[in-house]
Amino acid sequence: MSTRLIRGVQVVLALAAALGGGNVFATTPVELDREVDALVERYHLPGLAVGVIEDGEIVYTRTVGETVEGTGDPIAPATLFKIASNTKAMTASVLARLVDAGELQWEDPVVKHLPGFRMHDPWVTREMQVRDLLIHNSGLREGAGDLMLWPEPNDYDRGDIIAGLAHLKPQRSFRSGYAYDNLLYVVAGEVAAAAGGASYEALVRREVFEPLGLTGCRVGAFDLESAGSVAQPHSHRDGANVVVNRDDSRVPAITSAAAGGIRCGLADMLKWAQTWLAPDPSQKAWLSDTQRAALWASHTPLPISQRDRDWNGTRFRAYGYGWRLADIDGEWSVSHTGTLSGMYSVLHLLPDRRSGFVVLINGSGDRARTVINQVLVKHFTRPDESHTVERYANLLERQPVQDGTNVSKPDVSVRRPATGEELRHWLGTWRDPWFGEIRLCSEGDTVRFAAAKSPMLAGVVMESAGRYLVDWDRDSVDAEAWLFPRGDGEQGRRLEMAKVDPEADFSYDYEDLSFVPAGGCD
Template sequence: MKPILLCLALLPGTAHAVAASADAAAFYDKAVQQAFEHYQLPGIAVGVIEDGRIVHVATRGELVAGEGKAVDAGTLFKIASNTKAMTAAVLARLVQAGRLRWDDPVTKYLPSFRMYDPWVTRNMQVRDLLIHNSGLGLGAGDLMLWPEPNHFTRQDIIAGLAHLKPAGSFRADYAYDNLLYVVAGEVAAVAGGKPYAELVRQEIFAPLGMDRCQVGAWSPAAVGDVAQPHYRRDGRNVVGGRDGDVVADFPSMAAGGVRCSLDDMLRWMQALLDPARVPGWLDATQRRALWTAHMPMPIGQRLRDWDGTHFLAYGYGWRLSDMDGQWKVAHTGTLSGMYSSLALLPDRRSGAVILINGEGEDARTALMQALLKRQTAPAAGHDVLHYAGLLEREKAQRRSDGHGRPAMAPAIAVAARNFGADAGVWADPWFGQVTLCAVGKGIALTALKSPAMRGRVMSSAGRPWVQWQGLGEDAEAWLEFSGDGAQRTLRLRAIDPDIDFSYDYQDLEFHRVGDCP
C-alpha cells in the first residue's frame, strides 16, 4: 500500500502539518517500507516531527491480516508502556494543582500499601513509584498482570507487593517494574478524586485534543478502526487475543493499558515539545520534573556503539539519554502482540513515533534508529536494513555464546498414576493457588487466578516441566520440587534463559495446601 501523507489540523490555534523536503520525505517513506517488508509486519503507523511540525505520516498494512481493512492515521493501537509517561503526566498535573507532592509518602493516599520491608513501606514516596528504584527484581510480580485476561484486581496487586522479596536495596539500583505504576494510578485516583481512567481523559486527552485515545472500559465496535495484535506462526501473521465486545478496565491500565491513534500520538508529542501549543497545561517546573534524570540506568554496548551514549537514566515515565551528542527522551511499549516506540529530541523540537500490531521488536528498533539518525547524524545515511543487519549479527553472536533455549531430551507426557503425592493444590502468597491434578491420563497445571496459564506436565530425561497451552515454548518452565512433608516446595524455573522478564517465575514459591478436588 502507498503511504498516506496527511495535512492535519492538530490543536486549536496551531499550524497545520507541513511536507518534509523531497529528500527527507523519500528517506522516511523508504524507511517505513523497508521495515514493513523486511519484518513482514501486519500493520504499521509512523509519524515524524521536525522543529515542532509534523513532516511525515505513513501507514502500511491492515488492522487484521487478510481482512482488507487498511491501517490509517486514525487506527487505534496499544501503546503499552508508553502509557507510563501519561500516568506520570497525570500525577504532574495533580502536583501542579496542589493535590499532591512528589515527595509525599505513598501511605498518605493508600494506607494499606505495604512493601516486603517495613522501612521501605514508610519511606516509599510518590516519585519512587515511577522510577524503578524499589529494590524489586526485574518484572517482579508481573504474573499478576500478564498473560491476559486474568482475575487479579488492583487490590490483589497492591496486597501482593508485601510478599515480593526484594532483589536489591531500595533506591540503589535500576530494575524495571510494572506493579508500582499500578500503585501510581491508584494514588492519582485518590488524590484526584476520580478513577484513573477518568483522570487520564480529563488531564491528558481532553486538553490535548487526543480524541481517539481510549482508556478504562470501552467498546471496540463503537469506536471503530482498532488494530488487533498478531503473532508469527508458520511464516504468517495470525491474530492472537482479539478484542471482544468490551475492552475491560483491566488492573494494569496505568502501566500499559492506553490505546491511541497515530494522530493522537503526534498531538501528544507536539504538546510535550512545545509548551506554547497548550498554554498552562503543564508548567515549566513539572515539565522539568518529568524529564529529570531521577534514576541512573546501565548503558548497553549497543547504545555505546550506535549512538555514542554517555548517560542513560529514567525520569518520570521516560528514558533519558544522549544520542550523537543530542538530548533524547524516549520510551518503548510491548504488550500482547503489539509494539510501540516514541522518541523525542527536545532541543530540536523533533521526534518520531512508531505503532505496530505484530511482532515488531526488531522492526521498531531498526526503524526508529534510521528515523532519528536522519536528524542526529545525517551524514551516516544508514537505512533500516543496515540496522536490521546489525541486530541479526547480535543475535547470531548470542547464539554462538550459548544463549537461547537449551537442547532437551525428548519429551513425554507425565502419567497421572506416576505423579504421586505431588499432585494437589499448591499456593504462593502473592500469586495464589495452582493445581497439579489429573486430566485424562496426564497431569495438568492450572493457575486459578490466571486461566491462560494452563498446561500439560511433561518430562525430559526424568525432569518435569510444563508445556503451556497457548503461551508458546518461550514461556515454558521446569517444575522443581524440594523438601519433605510440610516443608515441600514447588518452584518454576524458565527453560529459556532469554525468557520475557514478565514471566517472573523466580519470585514464586508454592507450598502444598490440599488434595486435588
Template sequence: MKKPWFQAILALLAIASLSAHAVKPVDADIDAAFDDAVARYDLPGLAVGVVRDGEIVYLRTAGELAVGSGNEITPETLFKIASNSKAMTAALLARLVDAGKLKWDDPVIKHLPGFRMYDPWVTREIQVRDLLIHNSGMGAGAGDLMLWPSPNAFTRDDVIAGLAHLKPVYSFRSRYAYDNTLYIVAGEVAAAVGGAPYEELVRREIFEPLALTRCQVGEWRRDEVGNVAQPHSQRDGRNVVAGGDGDVIEAIPMAAAGGIRCSLNDMLTWAKMWLTPDRFGLVDGKPWLSQAQRDAVWSAQMTMPLSKRMRDWDGSHYSAYGYGWRLADVDGTQKVSHTGTLSGMYSALTLLPEKNIGFVILINADADEARTVLNQTLVKHFTAPAQKRTLAYYAQRIAAEDKDETAARPVPDTSLRIAASSTAMQQWLGVYRDPWFGEVSICPKQDAVHFTSAKSPMLAGKVMQLDDRFLVDWDAESVDTEPWLAFVAAGKNQPAAMTMAKIDPDADFSYDYEDLHFSRVRGCP
C-alpha cells in the same frame, strides 16, 4: 515554459499518487526504511509519523487492522501503546503536583494507608517519586504474572496487595530494575488525591484538554469506537490475530502501567505538546503543565545501565529514567523516549527536544527487532544524517549480536520431552498456593498431568518430563515462555513446595516465574 495552471495540475496529480494516508513532504529515506521494515519483518500493520517544529512532516500507514479483514490502518487507528502509557500516568501526577494536591516526596502511605511492601522499612520510606523510577529493589517485572497473560481474574487490589509478598532482590534505591506493578500504585495515588478513578482522571486531565480525541482507557466498546488494530503473532510463517478484542474492551488493572490505546495522530499531538509547549501545551491560554513539572519529568531520577549498543551505535554517555521517560544522549543531542510492548503490539515514541523533532512508531505485531531497527534508523536520520544508516545496516548488526549471544547463552534443548505420567509425578500431585499468585493445581486430567492456574486461565498446560526434570507445555499458543518446575519434598511441619524458572533465561522478564514460591495446600480433587 509550462503554464502555471498546468503546473498546478501536475502537482495535484503527484499528491494524488501518494498513499491515501501520507502527507507532504515525503522523505525518501524514511519511506525506504518504512518499506523495508514492512517487507523484512512481514508486518501486518505499521504506522509512522514525524513532527518537526510543531508540524507533521511525515505521516504514513500500511496494512490492516486484522490480516484478511480488508480494513486498512489509518492515522486514526487505535493501537495499544503499552508502556508509553507510563508517561501519561507520570504527567497526571505532575498535574496534581501543580494543583497542590501532591508532592513528589510524599510517602505513599500518606495517600494509601493500607499500602505495603515486603520490607516494613521500605513501606514507610517509599515516596510517590519512587513509584515511577524503577528503584524499588524488586527484580525486573516482579508481579507481572498478575497482569499478563490476559485476560485473567486479578483485580487492581490483588496486584497492590501482592506487593507485600514480593521479596526484593536488591537494596531499595540501589539500582534500576524495570517494573509495572508500582505504576498501578501510582495510578491509585492519583485517584486518591484527585478524587476520581484513575481512568476518569486521565480522560479529564489529559485526553480532553489536549484533544487526544481517539485515546481510550477503561471500559469501552470496540465497534462503537471503531478502527481498532488487533494484535498479531506469527504461526506457521504467517500473521494471525492472537488475543484479539471482543466487542467490549474491559477495564484492566494495569491501565496506569500500560493499558492506554491511542492513534498515530493522538500520539503526534502528545509529542507536539512536549516539544512545543508554547503552542500546543496551552489550555485556555494557560500552561497545561508548569515548566517546573516539565523539567521534573525529564530530569534524571534513576541511573540506568549504559549498554554497549548505546555506546557503539549512538556515542551515548549517559542513560537514566525520569518520570515515565527514558533519557539519554545520541550523537551529542538529548533523546527523550519510551517504548511499549504487549503481546502482538509494539510502540515507540522518541523526542529530540534540541532539534524540536519527534516521531512515533506503532505496530500490530510481535515485532521487537522491527521496532528497534526502524526506531534506530529514524534517530540517526535526524542526529547523524551524513552517516546514511539504513534499516538493513542495523538489521545486520543485530543479526551479528544475536549470533554471539546465542552462542554465549544457548536455550536448553527440550525436544525430547515426553508427557509426564501421574505415576512419575505421584509424589508431587496436589494443589499449591503462592501468597501473591494464588492457587495452581498439578493434577491428572485425561491420562496426563496438567498445570492449571485458578486466577490466570491462560497459564494452563500439560506437564512434560525431560530426564529427571519437569516443565509445562502451555495450551495457549500466545503464551510462549515455558517454565521448569522444581519440587521439594515435605519435611517436618513443612508441606511440599514448588518453584518455577524460565527455560529460556533471556525470555521476557514479565514471565516472572522466579518470584513464585508455592506450598502444597491439599491433594487433587
C-alpha cells in the same frame, strides 16, 4: 544552482547537524517510504503507523497494512494501537497535574494516600515516596509480580496488586539500582485516584485526553464498534501472521491500565509528542514548567549497553518520571517504548531540535522497532551518513555473536507427558502468597497445571531431559516454565518455577513464585 554551491549547502547542513544547532532532517518522504517498506518486508509486519516531527511540525506520516491481516481493513492515522508502556508517561503526567493542583507532592509517603500499602520490608513501606513508584528503584526483581497483570485476561484486581507487593521479596536494597517495574505504576495510578477523587481512568480522561484534545485515545472499558478502527495484535508463526488475544466486542477495563493500558492512534500520539516538543498556548498552560522539568529530570541511572555505545556513542542513560533519558551522538534524547504480546511502540523525542517520531506496530515487532528507531533517529543526528533498515537489521542479527551476551535456550523438543504416577507425591492444590492457588492434578493420562486466578496459565506437565516443564495450552503464552518439586516431608515441600528460555520476556516472572501445599486435588 552550481555543483559547487550545492556541495557548499550540503556541508553547511551537515555541520549544523553535527553541532546540534539546526533542525536538519535530510531524508525525503520517498526515501522514508522506501525504508518503511523495507521494514515491513524484512520483518513480515501485518501493519504499522509512522509519524515524524521536525521543528515542531509534522513532516511525514505513513500507515501500512491492516488491522487484521487478510481482512482488507487498512491501518489509518486514527487506528487505535495498544501503546503499552508509553502509557507510563501519561500516568506520570496525571500525577504531575495533581502536584500542580496541590493535591499531592512527589515526596509524599505512599501510605499517606494508600494506608494499606505494604512492601516486604516495613522500613521500605514507610519510606517509599510517590516519586519512587515511577522510577524503578524499589529493589524488586525486574518485572516482579507481573504475572498478576499478564497474560490477560485474568482475575486479579488492583487490590490484589497492593496486597501482593508485601510478599514479593526484594532482589537488592531499596534505591540501590534500576530494575523495570510495572506493579508500582499500578499503585501510582491508585495514588492518583485517591488524591484526585476519581478513578485512574477518569483522571486520565480529565487530566490528559480532554485538555490536550486526544479525542481518539481510550482507557478503560469501551465498545469496539464505537471506537472505529482498532488494530489487533499478531504473532508471526510458520510464515504467517496470526491474531493473538483478539478483542471482544466489549473491551474490558484492565488492572494494568496505569502501567500499560492506554490505546491511541498515530494522529493523537503525534499531538501528544508535540505537547512536549512545541506546545501551543493551551498545551503550555496544561502543565507547569516546573513539572515538565521534573518529568524529564534524571532520577535513576540506567545501564548503558555495548550496542548503545557502539551505535550512538551513548555516555548517559537515566529514567525520569515515565520517560527514558539519554545522549545520542551528543544530543539529548527523551523516549520510551511499549511492548505487549503482538503490539510494539516507540515515541522518541529530540527536544533541542523540537523533533521526534512515533512508530506503532501490531505484529511481532521487537527487532523491527529497534531498527526503525535507529534509522529515524540517525537521520536527525547523522544526516550525512547512510542509515538504512538493511544496515541495522544486519547489525542486529550479528550482534548476539559479537557481544556474547545471549544465553542459548535449552533444547526441549524431545518431551513426553508426565504421568500421575511419577508425580503422585506432588499432586494437589498449592498456594503462593501473592499469586494465589494452582492445581497440579491428574487428568486422564496427563498431569495438568492450572492457575485459579490466571486462566491463561493452564497446560500439560511434560518431562524433558530429566526435568519437568509446563506446556501452556495457549500459543499466545509464549514462555514455557520449568516446574521444580523441592524439599521432603509435608512441611518442607514446595514447588518453584523458572523460564525455560532465559531470554523470555521478564514479565513471565516465574522465578518469584514459591508454592506450598494447600490441599488435595479433590
